Amino acid sequence: VADDTSVPALGGRVLAGEVRAVARAITLVESEPRSGETLIGAIFRHTGRAHVIGVTGPPGAGKSTLVDRLIALARQAGRRVGVIAVDPSSPFTGGALLGDRVRMQAHAADTGVFIRSMATRGHLGGLARATGDAILVLDAAGYDPVIVETVGVGQDEVEIVRAADVSIVVLVPGTGDDVQAIKAGIMEIADIFVVNKADREGADRTAAEIESMLGLKAAGPDDWRPPVIRTAATTGAGVPALVAAIERWRARGASVRRERRVWRADAWLREVLGRRFIEHLEHDVLGAGELATVVERIASRAVDPYEAVRSLLERGVASPVRGG
Amino acid sequence: VADDTSVPALGGRVLAGEVRAVARAITLVESEPRSGETLIGAIFRHTGRAHVIGVTGPPGAGKSTLVDRLIALARQAGRRVGVIAVDPSSPFTGGALLGDRVRMQAHAADTGVFIRSMATRGHLGGLARATGDAILVLDAAGYDPVIVETVGVGQDEVEIVRAADVSIVVLVPGTGDDVQAIKAGIMEIADIFVVNKADREGADRTAAEIESMLGLKAAGPDDWRPPVIRTAATTGAGVPALVAAIERWRARGASVRRERRVWRADAWLREVLGRRFIEHLEHDVLGAGELATVVERIASRAVDPYEAVRSLLERGVASPVRGG
Numbered sequence: 001v002a003d004d005t006s007v008p009a010l011g012g013r014v015l016a017g018e019v020r021a022v023a024r025a026i027t028l029v030e031s032e033p034r035s036g037e038t039l040i041g042a043i044f045r046h047t048g049r050a051h052v053i054g055v056t057g058p059p060g061a062g063k064s065t066l067v068d069r070l071i072a073l074a075r076q077a078g079r080r081v082g083v084i085a086v087d088p089s090s091p092f093t094g095g096a097l098l099g100d101r102v103r104m105q106a107h108a109a110d111t112g113v114f115i116r117s118m119a120t121r122g123h124l125g126g127l128a129r130a131t132g133d134a135i136l137v138l139d140a141a142g143y144d145p146v147i148v149e150t151v152g153v154g155q156d157e158v159e160i161v162r163a164a165d166v167s168i169v170v171l172v173p174g175t176g177d178d179v180q181a182i183k184a185g186i187m188e189i190a191d192i193f194v195v196n197k198a199d200r201e202g203a204d205r206t207a208a209e210i211e212s213m214l215g216l217k218a219a220g221p222d223d224w225r226p227p228v229i230r231t232a233a234t235t236g237a238g239v240p241a242l243v244a245a246i247e248r249w250r251a252r253g254a255s256v257r258r259e260r261r262v263w264r265a266d267a268w269l270r271e272v273l274g275r276r277f278i279e280h281l282e283h284d285v286l287g288a289g290e291l292a293t294v295v296e297r298i299a300s301r302a303v304d305p306y307e308a309v310r311s312l313l314e315r316g317v318a319s320p321v322r323g324g
Numbered sequence: 325v326a327d328d329t330s331v332p333a334l335g336g337r338v339l340a341g342e343v344r345a346v347a348r349a350i351t352l353v354e355s356e357p358r359s360g361e362t363l364i365g366a367i368f369r370h371t372g373r374a375h376v377i378g379v380t381g382p383p384g385a386g387k388s389t390l391v392d393r394l395i396a397l398a399r400q401a402g403r404r405v406g407v408i409a410v411d412p413s414s415p416f417t418g419g420a421l422l423g424d425r426v427r428m429q430a431h432a433a434d435t436g437v438f439i440r441s442m443a444t445r446g447h448l449g450g451l452a453r454a455t456g457d458a459i460l461v462l463d464a465a466g467y468d469p470v471i472v473e474t475v476g477v478g479q480d481e482v483e484i485v486r487a488a489d490v491s492i493v494v495l496v497p498g499t500g501d502d503v504q505a506i507k508a509g510i511m512e513i514a515d516i517f518v519v520n521k522a523d524r525e526g527a528d529r530t531a532a533e534i535e536s537m538l539g540l541k542a543a544g545p546d547d548w549r550p551p552v553i554r555t556a557a558t559t560g561a562g563v564p565a566l567v568a569a570i571e572r573w574r575a576r577g578a579s580v581r582r583e584r585r586v587w588r589a590d591a592w593l594r595e596v597l598g599r600r601f602i603e604h605l606e607h608d609v610l611g612a613g614e615l616a617t618v619v620e621r622i623a624s625r626a627v628d629p630y631e632a633v634r635s636l637l638e639r640g641v642a643s644p645v646r647g648g
Contacts, residue, residue, distance in 0.1 A: 274598020
């Protein structure tokens with residue numbers, strides 16, 4: 001798969017919806033960014049059709065069970081569903097959580113469901129980039145919706161869910177600590193809140209806390225106020241109401257969705273472009289080890305770091321750097 | 325302060341340890357990155373002396389109380405202490421947590437302690453950059469140690485603590501959920517673990533869980549195995565043992581500290597350089613609104629995004645881009 005001649009062919013097979021090609025394509029964008037680019041170039045114009053649903057929340061909130069319920073309802077409606085589970089992996093365990101592996105096996109027989117686990121570590125070029133490319137692969141292969149599930153503990157994961165067409169934040173009844181913690185970055189990205197395990201004590205209070213926070217917030221785009229849906233994913237209670245909320249969001253028209261996609265394209269472009277410039281510097285301009293020497297000199301306080309940046313920028317580009 | 329002629333003078337007053345100059349300098353690096361650069365250039369060679377102590381952990385772990393105890397012990401030892409509290413701020417509350425404000429008032433009378441709260445939102449050029457610059461200001465002004473306290477919920481915050489000379493992760497006895505959650509990015513950065521509120525039920529189990537995870541992990545640099553220290557910050561119990569562990573880490577010599585600083589300089593250089601290249605593109609190369617048009621065309625699937633990157637990179641640099 002690594003040689004470029006076969007990559008466009010792989011793209012064709014992805015567009016035809018071939019399951020094994022989809023799996024190989026995602027492996028490619030995860031592990032070989034350069035070949036992955038060629039692939040994305042081959043399929044990109046055929047993407048943008050799937051509704052991308054982001055699901056996040058703290059560990060133990062029951063996100064996986066909830067996603068299973070969403071899959072089941074979408075299958076009943078005759079849809080092919082793609083799922084990317086962004087798993088926290090640690091240097092201690094080194095891989096996906098056991099629960100996800102079990103879950104993936106449960107759907108293994110259904111060719112209308114494609115589930116892929118992506119670990120949060122070790123992606124060349126970043127997790128957000130790899131996840132974004134994997135969404136494009138599923139989209140191009142005709143999966144719709146594409147569900148992206150993450151554990152909301154890192155900026156990367158928040159960015160991923162924020163980039164979805166609709167962002168769902170899942171909480172559970174608790175001491176209030178959860179809501180407090182989640183204020184620091186996750187609350188603001190929610191288009192829809194779910195209080196899962198709503199049969200537990202404290203569900204009313206958790207929902208009220210969210211509503212109260214929302215009361216302090218300026219209304220979102222198009223005056224959308226994020227609904228707070230109560231579910232019990234283990235029994236399925238409340239899940240149809242969640243699906244209805246997702247459909248209401250989707251029906252609000254193309255403008256919000258378009259705004260979100262522009263935001264996503266902007267963040268992506270800046271990140272990749274910045275990285276490419278540094279690659280250009282390292283490969284085309286500087287001698288071997290020269291960037292590392294500059295870094296050493298900054299670390300040892302031998303140079304002013306901003307002066308070093310100016311000098312490297314000027315060497316990297318031939319046109320004079322104005323402004324500043 | 326905004327005009328460049330007065331910025332070097334401000335740098336001189338920072339180096340003289342003048343408290344009001346320190347406060348103004350931090351405001352400058354937070355709010356005016358360009359003038360901030362001039363300031364950092366003026367003080368940079370006089371930095372690198374302070375021991376930078378990073379403290380993170382989930383909300384409610386008692387980090388602030390613990391930091392207060394560390395301040396008190398350092399003051400008893402005759403040291404001037406700088407503290408940066410990176411506060412989760414939300415669009416709902418828009419600012420620092422109340423507790424920190426109260427705490428800062430408690431130290432207001434002690435000129436040997438400088439505490440500054442930095443919100444996580446709205447920093448031009450990024451929180452990690454602003455925090456890094458604020459550490460340099462405190463360092464140049466003679467504060468040692470400089471303590472950086474964050475709530476470990478975002479990638480930014482993890483990066484900040486990871487960049488410290490010593491990283492302390494604070495946990496509390498709990499259901500095991502905490503340890504599970506924290507595996508996803510925070511566990512691996514700890515040089516020292518603290519189980520705070522160690523008088524609570526479950527402290528032994530939490531400590532055992534951490535030890536058990538550490539048992540699975542390869543030994544760190546210099547065969548350092550992160551110690552697990554039990555504290556009760558509200559009474560002060562265990563805090564001297566924590567200080568002893570910090571001193572043991574510091575005494576291990578300059579090599580680990582140096583490695584950490586090179587890592588920090590490398591991440592900093594790549595981030596700032598990438599952003600500067602895009603500024604160069606926008607200001608010197610592209611027409612007004614041209615980058616936004618490219619973004620629009622990517623979002624609407626009118627162009628291959630990687631092709632757009634190649635084209636922008638080639639326009640931004642005159643020397644031919646090889647490789648790829």
